[in-house]
Amino acid sequence: MSPDQKNRESAISIRNLSFSYDTQLVLTDVNLEVNSFDSICVVGPNGGGKSTLIKLIVGLLSPDSGTVRVFGERPEAARLRIGYVPQYAHYDPQFPISVFEVVCMGCLGGSFTGRYSKSDGDQVMKSLATTGIEDLANRPFSSISGGQRQRVLIARALASRGDILILDEPTANIDHESELHLFDLLTELNRNMTILMVTHEVGFASTFFKRIACVNKQVVIHPTSALTGDLIREMYGGDLQMIRHDHCCSSEGHQHD
Amino acid sequence: MTEFLAALSDPNLPFFRYALLTGIFASLPFGVIGTFVVVRRISYIAGAIAHCVLGGIGLGLYLERGVGITWFGPMQGAVLVALLAAVVLALVSRYASQREDSVIGALWAVGMAAGLLFIARTPGYVDPMSYLFGNILLVSKEDFFFVLALDVVVLTLVGIFYNKFLAVCFDEEFARLRGVHTGWIYLLLLCLAALTIVLLVRVVGIVMVIALLTLPASVAGNFSKNIFQMMVLSVLFCASFVVLGLGASYSLDLPSGPVIIVIAAAVYLLVILSTRIKKFLF
Numbered sequence: 001m002s003p004d005q006k007n008r009e010s011a012i013s014i015r016n017l018s019f020s021y022d023t024q025l026v027l028t029d030v031n032l033e034v035n036s037f038d039s040i041c042v043v044g045p046n047g048g049g050k051s052t053l054i055k056l057i058v059g060l061l062s063p064d065s066g067t068v069r070v071f072g073e074r075p076e077a078a079r080l081r082i083g084y085v086p087q088y089a090h091y092d093p094q095f096p097i098s099v100f101e102v103v104c105m106g107c108l109g110g111s112f113t114g115r116y117s118k119s120d121g122d123q124v125m126k127s128l129a130t131t132g133i134e135d136l137a138n139r140p141f142s143s144i145s146g147g148q149r150q151r152v153l154i155a156r157a158l159a160s161r162g163d164i165l166i167l168d169e170p171t172a173n174i175d176h177e178s179e180l181h182l183f184d185l186l187t188e189l190n191r192n193m194t195i196l197m198v199t200h201e202v203g204f205a206s207t208f209f210k211r212i213a214c215v216n217k218q219v220v221i222h223p224t225s226a227l228t229g230d231l232i233r234e235m236y237g238g239d240l241q242m243i244r245h246d247h248c249c250s251s252e253g254h255q256h257d
Numbered sequence: 258m259t260e261f262l263a264a265l266s267d268p269n270l271p272f273f274r275y276a277l278l279t280g281i282f283a284s285l286p287f288g289v290i291g292t293f294v295v296v297r298r299i300s301y302i303a304g305a306i307a308h309c310v311l312g313g314i315g316l317g318l319y320l321e322r323g324v325g326i327t328w329f330g331p332m333q334g335a336v337l338v339a340l341l342a343a344v345v346l347a348l349v350s351r352y353a354s355q356r357e358d359s360v361i362g363a364l365w366a367v368g369m370a371a372g373l374l375f376i377a378r379t380p381g382y383v384d385p386m387s388y389l390f391g392n393i394l395l396v397s398k399e400d401f402f403f404v405l406a407l408d409v410v411v412l413t414l415v416g417i418f419y420n421k422f423l424a425v426c427f428d429e430e431f432a433r434l435r436g437v438h439t440g441w442i443y444l445l446l447l448c449l450a451a452l453t454i455v456l457l458v459r460v461v462g463i464v465m466v467i468a469l470l471t472l473p474a475s476v477a478g479n480f481s482k483n484i485f486q487m488m489v490l491s492v493l494f495c496a497s498f499v500v501l502g503l504g505a506s507y508s509l510d511l512p513s514g515p516v517i518i519v520i521a522a523a524v525y526l527l528v529i530l531s532t533r534i535k536k537f538l539f
Binding site for chain 1: 296298417418419420421423424426427428430431432433434435436437478481482483484486487
């Protein structure tokens, strides 16, 4: 199938979805359509329901009402077509495991015992090469930098040969340079995969993402050019000022109107 | 040490050889399961299962001596209740995530209480001390066969499902998204831990189970790059602690369980200190 034909295929389809933890309503009346080869960024304040939305898409949570479909199937059935990149912050730094072993986990699920085949091994090396970290394969996962770990987790998601890549706050713990490299990599991957990424930052998203979904109980879709000051005010409930990283000033600081 | 070697070859002291062989062969499941317990950070769950075992031992004693069911003794009771506790704890971790620690604490105490109540109703004198603090010198031929059977079961299952166990310990959520039935794998892990704990109770007693399950693995963790290495090393450490502890307890005429634990803890402390000093110096 050529990319153009595939383009019409719906990758993620959410209709009239509501979800609450116990009595607290987290998401209400959510509608979201993501087509194949889309690159969509999910933004919103903490507690706004971003991670909940992701968990609903991958099937770790079930909606109270409404439906979630991934390639037309229930999330549980379509799971193996999703490459998931969680936040790396929750890993135990003392867990003795090599980069290669972590990436191998992407190949789980095919068999009853979970043994890896030779082609799994090749796929792992290919994913490490795609993310540019094949020379780290034998290093302990705990000994590498934040940006490198992020790449390892992306490589693991790629090793699972999915069609959608879902990333949960991948930029939260990495420096600016690693972040730029990350977006170069995502641009490359976006040729063959649908990409959905969650972030609590808003400013940088416009360069790579075709669309932005704002989540704060409800989901509102915006083309990237439409992200205005009014919208940010609406999302975060107040005026903010933009930080001019490209510009230095005295220690008292000053403002531009 | 020479006395210890003499005791080993003394034909009048067969229990000593059983104790030593049991200790060495039991180190296999201790090291392998201990590694998972340490990296998955579930030593409090292991502790709860261990204390529940007293309930099983009490039940076994009561049914055997009080009711007269000859085929159901303390060992059968211990295995049954340990497995039951593993199932309950697996369900608790799945459905009561926020109150998990309270439930574990309750189970821990209820297991002990039930055991002591059963023992109180058992005719004749039963000394709970030997169960609480263990005595490897009391292991029988049947215990030794139980150890061999457990070696086979643990090594086979861990060998088959190694990758899944590893994935569930490292990142359960991701494993689940890859289609791994993480609930079943976790239950299997807890059941293997339960069987291992029954054996540990025999060797060091209920109170000291957590120490012999976690100390060798923690020491090994300091020298290991991956889980497989950690398992091999922790089996070796565990076997050395048991052999050294038995030898020292015989020479010094002290109870074996506490001596084994003190040696394990001393080595753990030395390893921690030396890695700290090494970091400080270089």
